[in-house]
Amino acid sequence: xxxxxxxxxxxxxxxxxxxxxxxxxYLEHFEYExxxxxxxxxxxxxxxxxLVAVSGGKDxxxxxxxxxxxxxxxxxFHLHLGIGEYSDLSxxxxxxxxxxxxxxxxxxxxxxAVGATIPEVxxxxxxxxxxxxxxxxxxxxxxxxxxxxxxVLATGHNLDDEAATLMGGILHWQMDSLGRxxxxxxxxxxxxxxxxxxxxxxxxKETASYAVLRRIDYxxxxxxxxxxxxxxxxxxxxxxIEAESHGTKLRFFQGYLKxxxxxxxxxxxxxELRECATCGEATTxxxxxxxxxxxxxxxxxxxxxxxxxxxxxxxx
Amino acid sequence: MKVIxxxxxxxxxxxxxxxxxxxxxRELGFNLESHLVIxxxxxxxxxxxxxxxxxxxxxxxxxxx
Numbered sequence: 152x153x154x155x156x157x158x159x160x161x162x163x164x165x166x167x168x169x170x171x172x173x174x175x176x177y178l179e180h181f182e183y184e185x186x187x188x189x190x191x192x193x194x195x196x197x198x199x200x201x202l203v204a205v206s207g208g209k210d211x212x213x214x215x216x217x218x219x220x221x222x223x224x225x226x227x228f229h230l231h232l233g234i235g236e237y238s239d240l241s242x243x244x245x246x247x248x249x250x251x252x253x254x255x256x257x258x259x260x261x262x263x264a265v266g267a268t269i270p271e272v273x274x275x276x277x278x279x280x281x282x283x284x285x286x287x288x289x290x291x292x293x294x295x296x297x298x299x300x301x302x303v304l305a306t307g308h309n310l311d312d313e314a315a316t317l318m319g320g321i322l323h324w325q326m327d328s329l330g331r332x333x334x335x336x337x338x339x340x341x342x343x344x345x346x347x348x349x350x351x352x353x354x355x356k357e358t359a360s361y362a363v364l365r366r367i368d369y370x371x372x373x374x375x376x377x378x379x380x381x382x383x384x385x386x387x388x389x390x391x392i393e394a395e396s397h398g399t400k401l402r403f404f405q406g407y408l409k410x411x412x413x414x415x416x417x418x419x420x421x422x423e424l425r426e427c428a429t430c431g432e433a434t435t436x437x438x439x440x441x442x443x444x445x446x447x448x449x450x451x452x453x454x455x456x457x458x459x460x461x462x463x464x465x466x467x
Numbered sequence: 468m469k470v471i472x473x474x475x476x477x478x479x480x481x482x483x484x485x486x487x488x489x490x491x492x493r494e495l496g497f498n499l500e501s502h503l504v505i506x507x508x509x510x511x512x513x514x515x516x517x518x519x520x521x522x523x524x525x526x527x528x529x530x531x532x
Contacts, residue, residue: 152512164512171512208530311529359503359528360510373474373530386529390500 163360167398174364181361185217185349192335194347195303200224202301204292205248205256207241209362209369210307212248214350216365218305219252225305227256228295230288233268234280234376241370248368257299259291267448269376275451276444280376283444290441294432296344308334308348311355314400315385317407322385327422330415333408340424340433354393354400355386469522470495489513501529 152161154173161171172180188194195201203218205211205227218225229245232238242258249256262268265287267275272283296304313332320329334351338344350358362369377383392399426432427439434440470480470491480495488511492499504511505524517523 152514161512162510164514174510209528210530354500354528355530356501356503356528359526363503363505363510366508371474371526373527377530383529386501387498390498390529393500394498 162364163357165357167354167393167401177360178364181213181353181357182217182220184352185214186221188334188349188352189221189223189347192347194305194335194349195223195345197222197224199303200226200301202226202228202257202292202296202299202304204288204304204306205229205245206307207244207248207370208307209359209367209371210309210312210350210355212244212307212367212369213358213362213365214305214307215248215254216252216367217361218349219254225254226299226301227254228292228304229256229258230291231258231260231262232284232287233260233262234270234374237370237372237375240372244368244370257295259295261287261291264291265445265448267452271452272444272448273376275448279380281380281382284376286440286444290432290439293342293344293346297342301344303345303347305347305349307350307358309350309353309355309358310400310404311386311389312382313348313351314389314404315382317404318385318389319381326415330412333412339422342426342431342433343424351404352401468517468519471522471524473524474527483519485516485518487513488515488517491517495525497525502527 152164152171153159154161154176155170156176157173159173162174163177164171201218201223203211203215203225205215207229215225215227227245227249229242231242246256246258265272269280269284269287272287273280276283292304313334316332319325320332334348336346389400422435424433424435427434427442429438429442432439432441468482470482472478472480488504489499491504492502492513499513503526505526506517506521511517511523
């Protein structure tokens with residue numbers, strides 16, 4: 152297979168785009184398209200400060216690398232989730248990247264913010280870890296961005312993430328979340344910043360290819376808590392279809408953006424947001440889901456540390 | 468050739484004879500839409516030929532949760 156630009160031996164083939172590229176031209180193609188995505192959806196400008204959520208995985212580090220190369224003003228934001236060696240390695244890779252590129256990085260410990268690690272949160276809530284993890288990430292990312300003066304938060308969500316989320320939303324007819332899914336979300340409340348996903352047109356294989364060709368040292372291991380996650384099943388199913396019918400994932404998600412989302416937006420009810428009675432962040436309820444979660448975790452911890460009452464001796 | 472898988476469990480497969488990456492994927496049962504095939508510092512496309520003496524890594528590109 153030959154590069155469509157220079158006819159040298161290709162390193163990356165993109166059957167969904169009917170193209171193949173050598174390493175230098177693939178990197179050029181990737182960075183050009185990220186820039187195009189940012190500009191076409193007016194995600195942010197080179198004058199704005201962008202907080203980039205960085206996990207230490209291929210997607211977020213590929214995004215950070217690309218934004219730096221494109222000249223955007225970025226600061227990394229890493230959440231240490233407290234998932235054993237996996238989280239320690241993720242932090243190490245992220246900090247190492249920031250040091251090597253001389254870029255600013257904010258690190259927040261979930262254990263300090265929530266009062267427990269993600270595995271503990273899962274036990275306290277009696278839910279799968281991804282549930283409390285997702286809620287914690289969304290809350291702390293948004294709050295940190297606002298508190299530190301970043302008008303926009305960029306995440307490394309890719310086409311596989313978006314297509315799998317869309318598939319889950321359709322399979323379970325989650326109409327509220329279906330209408331909200333988009334690669335660029337405007338602020339809908341003074342306490343909610345803009346959220347953007349500049350990699351939304353790239354498959355996971357494409358972002359991984361970029362990371363490998365740029366020699367980015369990322370965490371290859373899977374999150375140990377994601378075993379059995381439905382999102383992985385949806386990704387697998389979509390990739391099996393993709394192998395037989397190239398371009399399906401991109402058509403699926405772009406078709407949603409073009410056809411279904413506008414229809415849902417025009418018929419859907421507007422969500423009324425107010426400030427949480429406990430923390431003041433934006434929410435639809437009196438107390439936000441994050442504060443309710445933290446309260447449950449606190450009570451769970453209290454029960455664990457409370458001394459067990461001494462057995463009562465039977466009367467003699 | 469040696470084919471190294473690191474995830475989910477590290478293991479290695481030894482095969483005799485040169486073949487294309489697409490044939491290797493079919494034979495070993497991995498999807499080229501969700502895996503990278505790496506030889507040294509290079510990525511291999513589905514039509515690339517892997518030689519008998521090569522060592523390659525098959526790395527999943529999918530992450531999630």
